[in-house]
Amino acid sequence: MSLIDAPLGKASAYPDQYSPELLFPVPRDDNRRRIGFDDGRWPWFGEDIWQAWEVSWLRGNGVPAVVWADIRIPAASTAIIESKSLKLYLNSLNQTVFSSPGQVRQTIEQDLSSACGAAVRVRFHDVDVTVSAVGRPPGFVLVDDESVSEVGYDYCPEELKTSVEVVSEKLCSHLLKTNCPVTGQPDWGSLLIEYIGPAISRQGLLKYVVGFRQQQDFHEHCVETIFSDILRRCRPMELAVSARYTRRGGLDINPWRSTAAGEAPTSRLVRQ
Numbered sequence: 001m002s003l004i005d006a007p008l009g010k011a012s013a014y015p016d017q018y019s020p021e022l023l024f025p026v027p028r029d030d031n032r033r034r035i036g037f038d039d040g041r042w043p044w045f046g047e048d049i050w051q052a053w054e055v056s057w058l059r060g061n062g063v064p065a066v067v068w069a070d071i072r073i074p075a076a077s078t079a080i081i082e083s084k085s086l087k088l089y090l091n092s093l094n095q096t097v098f099s100s101p102g103q104v105r106q107t108i109e110q111d112l113s114s115a116c117g118a119a120v121r122v123r124f125h126d127v128d129v130t131v132s133a134v135g136r137p138p139g140f141v142l143v144d145d146e147s148v149s150e151v152g153y154d155y156c157p158e159e160l161k162t163s164v165e166v167v168s169e170k171l172c173s174h175l176l177k178t179n180c181p182v183t184g185q186p187d188w189g190s191l192l193i194e195y196i197g198p199a200i201s202r203q204g205l206l207k208y209v210v211g212f213r214q215q216q217d218f219h220e221h222c223v224e225t226i227f228s229d230i231l232r233r234c235r236p237m238e239l240a241v242s243a244r245y246t247r248r249g250g251l252d253i254n255p256w257r258s259t260a261a262g263e264a265p266t267s268r269l270v271r272q
Contacts, residue, residue: 014088014091015088015091015092016091016092016094016095016096017092017095017096018092018093018096018107019088019089019092020089020092020111020114020115022085022088022089022092023081023085023086023089023111023112023115024081024082024084024085024115025078025079025080025081025082025115025116025117026079026080026081026082026218027078027079028077028078028079028080028220029078031217031218031220031221031224031225032224035224035225035228036228037228042224043228043231043259044075044224044227044257044258044259045075045257045258045259045260045261045262046074046075046255046256046257046258046264047072047073047074047075047255047256047263047264048072048073048075048080048219048220048253048254048255048256049070049071049072049253049254049255049256049264049266050069050070050071050072050073050086050251050252050253050254051068051069051070051071051247051251051252051254051268051272052068052069052070052071052086052090052250052251053068053247053250053251054068054087054090054091054250055067055068055069055090055093055104055124056093056094057093057094057096057097057098057104058094058095058096058097058098059097059098060097060099062097064094065101066127067101067124067125067126067127068124068125068127069105069108069122069123069124069125070122070123070125070266071108071112071120071121071122072120072121072122072263072264073112073116073118073120074118074119074120075220075255075257076118077116077117077118077120078116078117078118079115079116079117080116080218080220081112081115081116083248083249083251083253084249086251087249087250087251089111090108090250101124104124105122105123105124108120108122109121109122131268132268133268133269133270133272134267134268134269134270135269135270136172136174136190136192136269137170137172137192137265137267139170140170140171140172140192141169141170141171141172141202142172142173142174143171143172143173143202143205143206143209144173144174144175144206146202146203146206147203148203148206148207151206151207151210151211152207152210152211153210153211153213153214154211154214155211155212155215156207156208156211157208157229157233158233159201159204159205159207159208159211160200160201160204160205160208160229160230160233160234161200161201161204161233161234162197162198162199162200162201162233162234162235163198163199163201164198165198165199166196166197166198166199167196167197167198167199168195168196169194169195169199170192170193170194171192171193171194171200171202171205172190172191172192172193173190173191173205173206173209174190174191174271175191175206175209175210176188176189176190176191176209176212176222176243177189177212177213178212178213178215178216178217178219178222179214179215179216179217180216180218181216181217181218184216185248187219187245187246187248188245188246188271189219189243189244189245189246190243190244190269190271191209191226191241191242191243192240192241192242192243192244192265193205193230193239193240193241194238194239194240194241195230195234195236195238195239195240196236196237196238197234197235197236197237197238197239198234198235198236200230200234208229212226219243219245219253219254219255220253220255222243222255223241223242223243223255223256223257224255224257226241226243227239227241227257231259236259238259238260239258239259240256240257240258240259240260241256241257241258242254242255242256242257242264242265243255244267244268244269244271244272246271246272247272252272
C-alpha cells in the first residue's frame with residue numbers, strides 16, 4: 001500500500017462497529033533511509049506516545065463508556081499508524097459492546113501491535129479526573145526569544161552550531177510547525193531537547209526550528225530528522241529529543257528519541 005490509499009484527505013464514512021481493518025500502517029524504512037540509516041540500524045531508543053481523547057464503547061447494559069487513552073508505539077516498530085486511520089478505527093468501537101474496559105484495552109493493543117509490527121501499550125484514564133498541563137516542563141530554557149536576523153523557512157541543518165564549552169542543558173521551542181505530507185494541513189508542536197555535550201547555539205537552534213515551517217512530513221519522521229541532525233552536527237555525548245504536537249481529530253502524537261533506553265516523559269503541555 002502507498003499513501004495514495006490512505007484515508008487522509010479523503011471523505012470517509014465513520015463506521016460504528018468494530019473494524020480493525022481500518023488501521024493503515026506506514027513503513028518507517030523510507031524515512032530512515034532518507035536520513036542516512038539504510039542498514040536497519042539507527043542511533044536511538046524511543047517511542048511515540050499518542051493521546052487519544054475520543055475513546056468510547058458500549059457496556060453490557062447498553063450504556064456508553066468513555067475514557068481517554070495514551071498509546072505507546074515503540075520506535076523499533078516497522079511502521080507508524082496513519083492518524084486518520086487510527087481515528088476511524090477508534091470510532092468503530094463506539095457502538096460495539098465490550099464486557100469490560102480491560103477487554104477494550106487488550107483489543108486495541110492487539111490490533112495496533114499487529115498493524116505496526118511491535119508490542120503496543122495502551123493505558124486508559126478517567127475523563128472525570130483533572131490532568132495538569134504546563135507551558136514547558138521544569139528546567140527547560142525557551143529559545144524562542146533569542147535575538148536573530150535573516151531567518152528562513154527552508155530546512156537548514158547548517159544552522160546547528162556549537163561552542164567548545166561542554167554543558168548539560170534542556171532547551172525548548174514552541175515554534176515547531178510542519179505540514180502533513182498528504183493534506184498539507186499545518187501541524188503545530190513544542191520541541192524539547194535534552195543533551196550533554198558542546199553547547200548548542202540557541203540562535204542557531206531557533207533558526208533551525210523555524211526552517212521546518214514549510215516542511216512536509218509525519219511527526220515521527222520530523223523528530224527523527226531533528227535527532228539525527230543534532231547528533232551528527234553537534235556531537236553530544238547524550239541526547240533526547242521529543243515533540244509535543246497539538247491535537248488534531250481527537251489525537252495528538254508525541255514522538256521521543258533518545259540515546260538512552262527508557263520511557264518517554266509524559267508532561268502534557270497547555271496546547272494539548
